[in-house]
Amino acid sequence: MSRTIPVGLGSRAYDVVVGDGLLDTAGRFIAPFLKRGRTAVVSDETVWALHGERLTAALASAGVTALPVIVPPGEQTKSFEGLADVSDRLLALELDRGDLVTAFGGGVVGDLAGFAAAIYKRGIDFVQIPTTLLAQVDSSVGGKTAIDTPRGKNLVGAFHQPRLVLADLGVLATLPDREMRAGYAEVIKYGLLGDLRFFEWLEANAAAVLAREPEALAQAVARSVEMKAEIVAEDEREQGRRALLNLGHTFGHALEAETGYGSALLHGEAVGAGMALALRFSARQGLVSGQDAERGVRAVAAGGLPTRLDEVPGHPFDAARLVAHMAQDKKAEAGRLTFILMRALGDAFTAKDVDAAAVRDFLIEEGARG
Numbered sequence: 001m002s003r004t005i006p007v008g009l010g011s012r013a014y015d016v017v018v019g020d021g022l023l024d025t026a027g028r029f030i031a032p033f034l035k036r037g038r039t040a041v042v043s044d045e046t047v048w049a050l051h052g053e054r055l056t057a058a059l060a061s062a063g064v065t066a067l068p069v070i071v072p073p074g075e076q077t078k079s080f081e082g083l084a085d086v087s088d089r090l091l092a093l094e095l096d097r098g099d100l101v102t103a104f105g106g107g108v109v110g111d112l113a114g115f116a117a118a119i120y121k122r123g124i125d126f127v128q129i130p131t132t133l134l135a136q137v138d139s140s141v142g143g144k145t146a147i148d149t150p151r152g153k154n155l156v157g158a159f160h161q162p163r164l165v166l167a168d169l170g171v172l173a174t175l176p177d178r179e180m181r182a183g184y185a186e187v188i189k190y191g192l193l194g195d196l197r198f199f200e201w202l203e204a205n206a207a208a209v210l211a212r213e214p215e216a217l218a219q220a221v222a223r224s225v226e227m228k229a230e231i232v233a234e235d236e237r238e239q240g241r242r243a244l245l246n247l248g249h250t251f252g253h254a255l256e257a258e259t260g261y262g263s264a265l266l267h268g269e270a271v272g273a274g275m276a277l278a279l280r281f282s283a284r285q286g287l288v289s290g291q292d293a294e295r296g297v298r299a300v301a302a303g304g305l306p307t308r309l310d311e312v313p314g315h316p317f318d319a320a321r322l323v324a325h326m327a328q329d330k331k332a333e334a335g336r337l338t339f340i341l342m343r344a345l346g347d348a349f350t351a352k353d354v355d356a357a358a359v360r361d362f363l364i365e366e367g368a369r370g
């Protein structure tokens, strides 16, 4: 059984298909987007070793040749060097504008391959086959593509929507538990930012989702995608409501930049800690009740995610350096900080012009160095 969730973007509309075993029918889904029977498949070494043969066979059975472009796994690959490497290899394959790039992996591969597709010969089509929980619920949908720079996360990128997303829940069977927990951060984010019922469902079903129980997993992925699709369709370029998807990211991206994008702190872990900080900062500002904030933090912790700075590798962080990273955030305007804060569980909002000194004081209270 699969579910198809449309992303209603007019001429750039596409479907997200969620189900078990979709990889084996990938050729049938992808063939209609091809002008000739081939696609470059950008993947990382780990995903390719585990699932590359299966995808290659599925494509071949529909008359499609896979041209692999395999990159090292991990956040460090989402860099200028990684982008140059992928772009050069797509050129070496002599892809033209009628060809298609398939991003087959987690958010790193999706963001990198998507950005390469956005700028290759000024733009070619791509499809996403996300293989992590995080990529299935979040990064494969919505068209944000980017690389990191030492100055900050995702600072160089483009909006480039995929033509199709195929989320095969079965491939998550090989995903390490730590990566499941990191992906769960983006799942709970949807409940916190805009759906109290989903949040409550997750409070009751976190363990089942993390254990990959088929029904719970399918429900968590489908509801997350549904929420993201609805928000992206309303605000593709983050002029308003889409910024809510950044809950936990202003704090989280600053922590990622400070830890140097290594394996010590995964994006989802940074978002987990970032959401806990956003909840407590909201309470400190009198925006949300202390009770709601604590309940939100408990739900993040139940996902096995860090919720305090002293649980984040790199602690103690320098408060001023964290605030400096936040000023580079894409939501900041004229040097003024923007955060996604909470009014209640299931009710987040965009707070513009947040006082940098208040954020710094809060971070010091939370254990950062003054």
Ligand SMILES: NC(=O)c1ccc[n+]([C@@H]2O[C@H](COP(=O)([O-])OP(=O)(O)OC[C@H]3O[C@@H](n4cnc5c(N)ncnc54)[C@H](O)[C@@H]3O)[C@@H](O)[C@H]2O)c1
Residues within 6 Å of the ligand: 044, 045, 046, 047, 050, 073, 074, 075, 078, 105, 106, 107, 108, 109, 111, 131, 132, 133, 134, 135, 138, 139, 140, 141, 142, 143, 144, 145, 154, 171, 172, 173, 174, 175, 176, 179, 182, 183, 186, 267, 268
């Ligand atoms: N574009 C967006 O809207 C968006 C949204 C959220 C996150 N992101 C970005 O996504 C990135 C994080 O993505 P991620 O968490 O998927 O990390 P990732 O792509 O690094 O994948 C995590 C690890 O899991 C491995 N892996 C992937 N699929 C596997 C599988 N099925 N079985 C076994 N191992 C597997 C990978 O090789 C990698 O080592 C960050 O760069 C973040 O900024 C982007």
Ligand SMILES: O=C(O)C(=O)C[C@@H](O)[C@H](O)[C@H](O)COP(=O)(O)O
Residues within 6 Å of the ligand: 138, 142, 144, 153, 154, 186, 238, 242, 243, 245, 246, 249, 330
């Ligand atoms: O799709 C979005 O919009 C998001 O903000 C989703 C986030 O989970 C994701 O990490 C995104 O890449 C962050 O965007 P950025 O614009 O802050 O780089």
Ligand SMILES: [Zn+2]
Residues within 6 Å of the ligand: 138, 186, 249, 267, 271
């Ligand atoms: Zn994210």
